[in-house]
Amino acid sequence: MRVTLWGTRGSLASPGPETVGYGGNTACVEVRGADGAVIILDAGTGLRRLGATLAGRDGRIDILLSHLHVDHIQGLGFFAPLFEPGREVHVWGPPSTTMDLRARLARYLSPPLFPVPIRELPSDLTLHDVPFSRFEVQGIEVSAGLVCHPGPTVGYRLREGRWTLAYLPDHEPALGDRHYPAPPDWLSGYAIARGADILVHDAQYTDEEYASRIGWGHSTLTQAVQFATVAEVKRLVTFHHDPDHTDDMLDRLSGGLARQELPFEFSPGWEGETFELGEGSRSGV
Amino acid sequence: MGATREPPAQKEVEVILTRHLASYLAMPVFVVDPQGNLLYYNEPAEALLGHRYQESGELTAEEWSTIWEARTAEGQPLPPEELPLMVALNKRQPSHRHMRITGLDGAVRNIEVTAFPLEGQGGRHLGAVAVFWETPA
Numbered sequence: 001m002r003v004t005l006w007g008t009r010g011s012l013a014s015p016g017p018e019t020v021g022y023g024g025n026t027a028c029v030e031v032r033g034a035d036g037a038v039i040i041l042d043a044g045t046g047l048r049r050l051g052a053t054l055a056g057r058d059g060r061i062d063i064l065l066s067h068l069h070v071d072h073i074q075g076l077g078f079f080a081p082l083f084e085p086g087r088e089v090h091v092w093g094p095p096s097t098t099m100d101l102r103a104r105l106a107r108y109l110s111p112p113l114f115p116v117p118i119r120e121l122p123s124d125l126t127l128h129d130v131p132f133s134r135f136e137v138q139g140i141e142v143s144a145g146l147v148c149h150p151g152p153t154v155g156y157r158l159r160e161g162r163w164t165l166a167y168l169p170d171h172e173p174a175l176g177d178r179h180y181p182a183p184p185d186w187l188s189g190y191a192i193a194r195g196a197d198i199l200v201h202d203a204q205y206t207d208e209e210y211a212s213r214i215g216w217g218h219s220t221l222t223q224a225v226q227f228a229t230v231a232e233v234k235r236l237v238t239f240h241h242d243p244d245h246t247d248d249m250l251d252r253l254s255g256g257l258a259r260q261e262l263p264f265e266f267s268p269g270w271e272g273e274t275f276e277l278g279e280g281s282r283s284g285v
Numbered sequence: 286m287g288a289t290r291e292p293p294a295q296k297e298v299e300v301i302l303t304r305h306l307a308s309y310l311a312m313p314v315f316v317v318d319p320q321g322n323l324l325y326y327n328e329p330a331e332a333l334l335g336h337r338y339q340e341s342g343e344l345t346a347e348e349w350s351t352i353w354e355a356r357t358a359e360g361q362p363l364p365p366e367e368l369p370l371m372v373a374l375n376k377r378q379p380s381h382r383h384m385r386i387t388g389l390d391g392a393v394r395n396i397e398v399t400a401f402p403l404e405g406q407g408g409r410h411l412g413a414v415a416v417f418w419e420t421p422a
Contacts, residue, residue, distance in 0.1 A: 188295075
């Protein structure tokens, strides 16, 4: 399984010289299976560049949406394979009690927000409500679980062989918890992250910023580290960087952490970073 | 070689958030799973139960339901299946009633109980919640 980060920014795309190191595109992660499976986690603005590498080829593509906030779906309208006649694309998203996934995505993929209605896309597009039981996508075992974030939001756990990737891009497990981190059975996201080889996790805020953003659905770097410790992951990759956090600031924040003794490998995710999970490989290469 | 211990199963996020909410409220709140096991009760509920959550942890349905003697407002014995929490759990519908309970301390309390099921997206029955109000006799 190869994992590539195409967008690591949270909330709003933030290109510019001050963010060129970690990247300005919003959430998008490519997962390639050993047999060539193509699974994409979230469709933020990073999806556009990824789509260019997949255009003009054969093969099914599955996009797993964690939720439908705009920074996680904005890339859909610029994803080249969706405009290829007959290209098989499956989009999965958390269920809603009021509208199906097509109706909810159509709010964005329709005028006046977008010129091309979803029904006019020429690709062979299938939309799925994510099941809460384990399911399989292109030979990769997927588990989805609702997590603490405003509106229906899921985290994903992908497993191929004995390798596991956990993806919790927007997650506030500390919300309302007087004694965070809670024990594992009372910790949002634990079932998704437990023992993962790589955990990609929200770390949008500093401790100081969080004080005025409680309930917005995101974690601090400190909270992400505490969560990863309880979940006993092997590597934490922080994600969903705040649009106002420059490369210098992220270096400073993560540098302080890197000097601490942590029970897992740690790095702040950057656009273009690739991790290999498999026999004979090591993560973070 | 030591035996490996299976980590505890994580509660559903709706249950976790319900607990967090209850921990901030001033009225007694119980949260039970689909089997009726008491997953959480807040500090105001500790006085009714005669247990502290931090000490007892979760209680099975048998453990918590026999702590009280429950009666109707008229003083008739109240079968367990007619407790609002059990109605919410088993019939998956909200329930409310005025009743009397006698707790471990022997005190008779008149209470109003409102219970409602926790129904998650995707048709998941997650348990039920009961909220208690002590009322004048």
